Amino acid sequence: MGDTLKIFIRKLGDIRLSCPYCMDHKIIPGEKIKGEHKIRIICSCKHAFDVEFEYRKKTRKNASLDGHFEKIDPLMAQDSSRRSKTSWDLASIANQHSNCKIKNLSVDGIGLTSNYSHTIKVGDLLEIIFTLDNSSATIMEKIYTVRSVEDNYMGCEIYLHDLQDKDLAFYILS
Template identity: 25%
Template sequence: MQMKVFATQDGKATIVCPQCGLTRRVDASSIYKHNKNVTVRCSCGHSFRVSFEIRQAYRKSTFLFGQYRKIMDDSTGPFRQMTVLDISQHGCRFKTPIAHNLQVNDLVHLEIPLTDARKSIIKVTAQVRYVESQTVGVAFVDFDGGSEKALSFFLLP
């Protein structure tokens, strides 16, 4: 079993031994440059695999129902349904219930209703960064109105 460990932008990560619970703070940036998958041996003797992932911003797991539409050269396509799996200040990952025609570098317009007290709706233009079957990862390019501020408040712990 491999444990995924997220590092902050400065490269610091916290590893917790699954056997004894011992916590250790490490500099993952030097490890990440060479190999993001390593085997760690705890002082209790337990060995386990760790995969490091360095992110620019906190990514929150979600289950939000929203909609997207592809922005084409001459027009925009129809809105289609999506489920937002996770979201950060810089982008999100969503899944479509049916096959789509999105490709890397396509521009899409997203509308994501949040579960905050104000029932905010994030409206943002995003660029597709990866596609794997019905799962799509996008980077936010341009927020509409107060969407960026609403997202910032939504992401607060």
């Protein structure tokens, strides 16, 4: 298998890893990996795999927001005319056609769980629409690159920064 398992770390604590071969779990104390960026793990099933640690730089806010995600083509992500939806359309999509729950947000990323089984994989681009639970009920429409997938949970990184970033930053810090 030759794949590298990427783990995102913001606060150093115990880390739970799953072997990609046998799915057995192993807990590594955080102090053993402090400062490390890549290690090799040998599982009890005798398979070896690499683990890469990425330390978080931005504040992440826990959330519980309904949203809608849709896989998009990379060419569509570059097309600015794709944002032809009105605010009403976006609100309707995010609230009435919800297919996910936004679990956490940062100015650079998002974590969400799909309400249904999916075929999303690392590297896919998602258009995600959701409404912030602030006093303005700000509707967010952003494109993200999928960085991790575990069952129905997806961790994503912002694909393109835009004018909505200031609204998101204010929300995260409030």
